[in-house]
Amino acid sequence: MSGSRFRDRRERKYGYDFLDEVLVRCPRCDGCAIVTPHPGIAADENAVGAGVQPLHRRLRCTRCGFFKDQKVDSAVMGSPVDPYFQRPLWLRASCCGNxxxxxxxxxxxxxxxxxxxxxxxxxxxxxxxxxxxxERLPTWLKTAKNRTEILRTIKRLRSTVPAAG
Structure with missing residues (x-):
């Protein structure tokens, strides 16, 4: 990736583009599990913001085989927990005191x-x-003086994600 220029594509705050797959800690083995739209439910019924229709999600862990289906009325976004099952996110680390x-x-x-x-x-x-x-990112994440530590933390987080298989 080039480090010279970033152009904001105007993704919405905690954009729904990022919620079709959420990496979380498995409630059984604490490994990396994934939350996705329920595979047996039509896409329009799984769409975030689909009005009053409930959201159907599946949490599954390929490490231990755990899975759980859940229907939720809304997704609570904007914190280091999964918006559907309220599980801690897999990609989460202390950085710059935050x-x-x-x-x-x-x-x-x-x-x-x-x-x-x-x-x-x-x-x-x-x-x-x-x-x-x-635009809604916290100031500590935007500050140039934190750049090196943040990038190091991002690299460390990326290395924890199991290879797809």
Whole structure:
């Protein structure tokens, strides 16, 4: 990844783009488990923000075989826990006196690209559009003096994710 420029694509705060796959700690073995839309439910019934329809999610661990299905009325986003099962996120670590966290590798990629960029550009904002995820990042994550430690933590977190198999 180039560390020179980052252009905000105006992803929504804790954008739904990052919630189709959430890496969490397994409640049985504490290994890396994954929360995904329930495979037996139609995509439109699994869509975040689908109105009053409940969200159907599955938590599964390939390490120990644990799985659990759950139907939730809403997803609580914006903290280092899974928005559906309220499990601690797998990609979570202490950094600069705070908690650095990401829902999955795409979310971690976005944070890494933003932090390592020397030039950070805002994308176009439509009138009445919500604040982007990048604009809502905490100050400690945006501060250049923390760049080295944050990037080191991101690299460490990335290395903990088991290879897909």
């Amino acid at each position: 908690t650095l966290w990401a829902y999955n590798l795409r979310h971690l990629d976005l944070l890494e690209a933003y932090v390592q960029a020397k030039l950070r550009e805002r994308g176009e904002l439509a009138p009445g559009a919500p604040t982007s995820l990048v």
